[in-house]
């Protein structure tokens with residue numbers, strides 16, 4: 491964030507600020523129309539370093555390509571925005587606008603929270619926001635929206651060695667056996683006939699079913 495702010499100042503942005511959430515915002519122009527571009531500055535984790543063929547934080551350039559964590563998602567967008575801002579200013583491309591280049595934070599973990607803050611706290615009130623998420627240099631339609639839904643489902647608990655005696659709440663309500671019970675479907679059908687007679691049957695089998703091998 492400090493690096494981006496310094497670069498914005500270096501290339502002549504009219505205003506650079508950091509909001510209390512941690513987003514860095516740079517402005518070009520002072521017209522009445524408000525347009526914003528966004529790139530998130532955070533990245534997902536590096537993961538297993540053994541899988542990398544370069545230093546994920548090295549910024550290595552090979553044959554004209556930059557390698558490192560976040561090079562595509564989404565440092566490149568941020569870098570392009572800063573220098574697009576410089577060009578817009580120098581060439582006076584948007585005389586009726588104030589163009590804000592926003593480096594947002596916490597996108598990977600809490601998608602949308604950064605812009606929720608910007609809009610809710612009236613840090614900016616843009617007419618339009620252009621996301622510079624990587625799209626292979628093509629224009630993509632954004633998401634149609636997002637909903638957080640709390641669903642309460644009920645089941646019946648049972649010991650892990652005898653799941654057929656309980657009711658899996660997820661099975662009952664989300665996708666059912668098609669998604670979650672492929673391995674134990676046959677076993678359930680077989681066991682269902684015997685379970686009522688002997689609840690210890692599953693633990694005493696000579697040839698336990700797959701689900702017992704995996705999870706018991």
Ligand SMILES: [Zn+2]
Pocket residue numbers: 530563564623624
């Ligand atoms: Zn991204």
